[in-house]
Amino acid sequence: MRRSKRGNLLALGDKYRIFILFIVVFLFMSLFAPRFFNLFNFTTILNAVALNAVVAVGFTVLMICGHMDLSIGTTITFAGALTMGLQPYLGFAGAIVIALLGGALVGLFNGFLVAKGKINSFIVTLGTMTILQGSIYQFSGGNSISVNTDQVFVISDFLQKNFLPLLTPRTILVAALVIVMEFILRRTRVGRNFYIVGGNRNTAWLAGIATDRYLIAAFMLSGFTAAVGGIITALVSTAATLKLGENSLMYVLTATIIGGTAMSGGKGGVVRSVVAILSLEMLYTGIILFGLGNEVKIFFAGLILAYVVLYESYATYRHEKTLGQRPELMKELESGLVFKAKA
Amino acid sequence: MKRITLVIAALLFGAVLVFAQGLSAAQQANLKASLALEPTALALKSADNQFLLAPSTDNRKVPARPADPNKLAETDPLHWYDMEWAGWNVTPTNIPKSPADGAIGKKVIMIVHGDHPWTTACILGAKKVADAYKWQFKALSPNWDKNVQDQLIDQAINEKPDMILLIPLDAKAAVQQARKINQAGVPLHMFNTLPDAAALNFSLGWTGPDDFGQFRLLARAWADALRKANPVAKEIGVAYVQHAPGGSPYFARSFGPISELSTYAPEIKTLEKASPTPATFDANTTMQLVSDWLTKYGPKLKGICAADDSAQALGIFQALEKAGRTDVIVVAAGNSKQGMDLVKDGKLFGITYQTAEGDGGLAAKSAVDWFNGKTLPIRQNLAQHIITKADVAGFYPPQW
Numbered sequence: 051m052r053r054s055k056r057g058n059l060l061a062l063g064d065k066y067r068i069f070i071l072f073i074v075v076f077l078f079m080s081l082f083a084p085r086f087f088n089l090f091n092f093t094t095i096l097n098a099v100a101l102n103a104v105v106a107v108g109f110t111v112l113m114i115c116g117h118m119d120l121s122i123g124t125t126i127t128f129a130g131a132l133t134m135g136l137q138p139y140l141g142f143a144g145a146i147v148i149a150l151l152g153g154a155l156v157g158l159f160n161g162f163l164v165a166k167g168k169i170n171s172f173i174v175t176l177g178t179m180t181i182l183q184g185s186i187y188q189f190s191g192g193n194s195i196s197v198n199t200d201q202v203f204v205i206s207d208f209l210q211k212n213f214l215p216l217l218t219p220r221t222i223l224v225a226a227l228v229i230v231m232e233f234i235l236r237r238t239r240v241g242r243n244f245y246i247v248g249g250n251r252n253t254a255w256l257a258g259i260a261t262d263r264y265l266i267a268a269f270m271l272s273g274f275t276a277a278v279g280g281i282i283t284a285l286v287s288t289a290a291t292l293k294l295g296e297n298s299l300m301y302v303l304t305a306t307i308i309g310g311t312a313m314s315g316g317k318g319g320v321v322r323s324v325v326a327i328l329s330l331e332m333l334y335t336g337i338i339l340f341g342l343g344n345e346v347k348i349f350f351a352g353l354i355l356a357y358v359v360l361y362e363s364y365a366t367y368r369h370e371k372t373l374g375q376r377p378e379l380m381k382e383l384e385s386g387l388v389f390k391a392k393a
Numbered sequence: 394m395k396r397i398t399l400v401i402a403a404l405l406f407g408a409v410l411v412f413a414q415g416l417s418a419a420q421q422a423n424l425k426a427s428l429a430l431e432p433t434a435l436a437l438k439s440a441d442n443q444f445l446l447a448p449s450t451d452n453r454k455v456p457a458r459p460a461d462p463n464k465l466a467e468t469d470p471l472h473w474y475d476m477e478w479a480g481w482n483v484t485p486t487n488i489p490k491s492p493a494d495g496a497i498g499k500k501v502i503m504i505v506h507g508d509h510p511w512t513t514a515c516i517l518g519a520k521k522v523a524d525a526y527k528w529q530f531k532a533l534s535p536n537w538d539k540n541v542q543d544q545l546i547d548q549a550i551n552e553k554p555d556m557i558l559l560i561p562l563d564a565k566a567a568v569q570q571a572r573k574i575n576q577a578g579v580p581l582h583m584f585n586t587l588p589d590a591a592a593l594n595f596s597l598g599w600t601g602p603d604d605f606g607q608f609r610l611l612a613r614a615w616a617d618a619l620r621k622a623n624p625v626a627k628e629i630g631v632a633y634v635q636h637a638p639g640g641s642p643y644f645a646r647s648f649g650p651i652s653e654l655s656t657y658a659p660e661i662k663t664l665e666k667a668s669p670t671p672a673t674f675d676a677n678t679t680m681q682l683v684s685d686w687l688t689k690y691g692p693k694l695k696g697i698c699a700a701d702d703s704a705q706a707l708g709i710f711q712a713l714e715k716a717g718r719t720d721v722i723v724v725a726a727g728n729s730k731q732g733m734d735l736v737k738d739g740k741l742f743g744i745t746y747q748t749a750e751g752d753g754g755l756a757a758k759s760a761v762d763w764f765n766g767k768t769l770p771i772r773q774n775l776a777q778h779i780i781t782k783a784d785v786a787g788f789y790p791p792q793w
Contacts, residue, residue, distance in 0.1 A: 289565035
């Protein structure tokens with residue numbers, strides 16, 4: 051009985067590990083990091099996570115389906131470049147629509163090759179990443195793109211303005227997207243089907259789920275959210291730099307894994323990924339506030355990722371080792387209950 | 394009762410006056426002490442035994458701006474007007490007034506562009522000035538990520554420093570960064586990489602290397618050497634290994650010499666120009682890039698100009714050695730140990746004197762001047778010089 055309670059506690063700890071990490075980091079930094087616990091800093095953290103949080107929405111859904119999108123970084127840059135580059139011809143509204151469509155199209159291309167062409171998503175998205183990189187350089191002429199209008203500063207100021215304590219329009223937008231996506235994943239049949247497709251594609255197909263459509267949709271969502279992230283960041287910065295999304299892939303991938311989304315698919319959640327991003331950002335901010343260097347930040351990011359990957363490997367090993375075992379049945383057999391009942 | 398209230402009010406008023414005068418006296422004393430430190434600061438030296446604070450004595454006339462520089466050909470020096478001469482025509486807005494209370498004990502945050510041995514030397518140079526004036530000094534690095542630099546700016550504003558010293562990671566994105574710092578009421582001084590001219594509207598000033606000017610100087614020396622080595626050639630093919638795209642060095646260190654040579658030595662033709670990808674400052678990636686050029690152009694390629702004299706230059710010479718070429722004349726930016734050793738060995742023909750410590754030092758000294766009540770020039774370049782085999786010995790030990 052005692053072992054069972056301990057087991058339950060461990061299982062709970064495992065289930066809610068990202069929330070525990072969040073609370074631990076928050077409390078530690080609030081207590082010890084200088085100037086961490088104040089509204090300005092919290093707003094800064096929330097603004098800082100906006101790009102990666104929005105990108106993590108689509109990336110997590112795709113990972114739940116058992117695939118990965120290496121092209122998210124270049125899609126971010128691509129969408130940012132389209133927004134700024136097309137603004138003089140189409141205005142901001144037109145340019146943003148084209149950039150969103152562009153992101154979704156990149157996802158459609160990836161998804162089609164993976165679902166229909168049966169090519170590994172790693173290879174496909176690596177190829178797309180390279181193609182997009184070249185296209186961006188061609189489009190921008192090797193330079194960052196900005197627009198010569200005061201309107202961009204008005205938009206940038208609006209996106210960064212605190213309308214409520216802690217919340218700016220860009221954080222509200224990201225929060226809304228996260229809540230909607232989490233609701234779809236948890237509460238609708240469409241959402242649950244993503245988990246079934248990721249858990250076992252054959253079973254999903256046998257259950258009558260159009261697996262290819264779900265895969266393509268997940269890739270499109272990944273491209274779309276990357277585009278949203280790129281557009282918002284370019285508008286806030288008032289310029290689309292050529293390295294806008296360069297570091298997002300590693301960041302989002304790390305956070306998604308830390309958040310508990312299985313790389314093999316079928317498990318995870320959008321909120322968990324975003325909480326992981328928040329935890330990492332608080333950790334990084336704290337490191338800066340402690341006056342420690344960038345190398346310390348990289349060291350901690352690596353340390354956390356290494357721990358989570360090792361833990362995931364151990365969990366998978368333990369799961370495979372106990373696959374098919376029925377400890378309760380063994381207990382019943384040992385106690386002789388089964389045969390007594392038959393007799 | 395009334396009388397008592399009046400007496401208390403008078404006492405309070407007197408106390409405030411005395412306190413205010415006391416503060417003012419303290420500020421005056423601080424300013425006096427700060428000004429007295431001027432000779433100490435000017436005597437500071439960088440690791441290469443050069444004076445740390447060496448502003449340019451160049452007094453070229455600023456040309457008139459063409460109506461639309463972008464309409465001019467990229468080989469026309471005036472096409473690059475807004476980058477090369479950025480800052481001289483700006484109208485500073487909402488610039489805070491100097492407190493004129495001295496530089497001693499100020500809190501200054503320096504935000505650089507990324508981790509690199511050059512950056513370490515640059516921070517060291519700033520720290521020498523910071524230590525002289527007993528600053529609370531902190532340097533933050535975003536590791537070449539513009540988004541992280543934005544966050545660091547927010548963090549810095551949160552700390553309410555007396556000044557932020559910023560190396561903008563991206564010329565165009567620097568406008569909003571500078572605007573944000575300015576709106577937060579924190580004095581800003583930019584340095585090293587040139588931002589778009591509009592960013593200087595919100596900055597006390599800019600200090601740093603005159604990349605275009607340095608590379609025009611280097612281009613002329615390079616052209617003379619190329620002509621000397623190829624006296625009968627009607628066309629001399631050259632290539633440019635570029636800096637990371639986006640920043641001012643990307644343009645200055647390739648289009649600077651290209652536009653200079655279009656008039657000074659028109660027989661020198663550009664065969665290729667590219668930034669090594671995915672790693673701009675990686676010897677192996679540069680070696681592959683240059684090897685491809687050597688295969689493609691063979692003996693037609695007579696010269697290479699690199700944006701970096703360390704990893705890029707090493708990669709170039711690895712490729713040249715593999716191809717068995719000793720006739721290619723190579724020049725580069727910077728004076729790292731690797732670069733200076735290559736010049737000393739007679740491999741690199743020339744490098745620009747890019748004092749890393751001096752760059753950080755001059756930015757910090759500008760802050761000192763502003764705290765001391767001086768008006769800063771909107772733009773102040775570092776001294777220009779081309780290091781060749783003839784004088785390289787004078788620049789040892791290297792700064793990085």
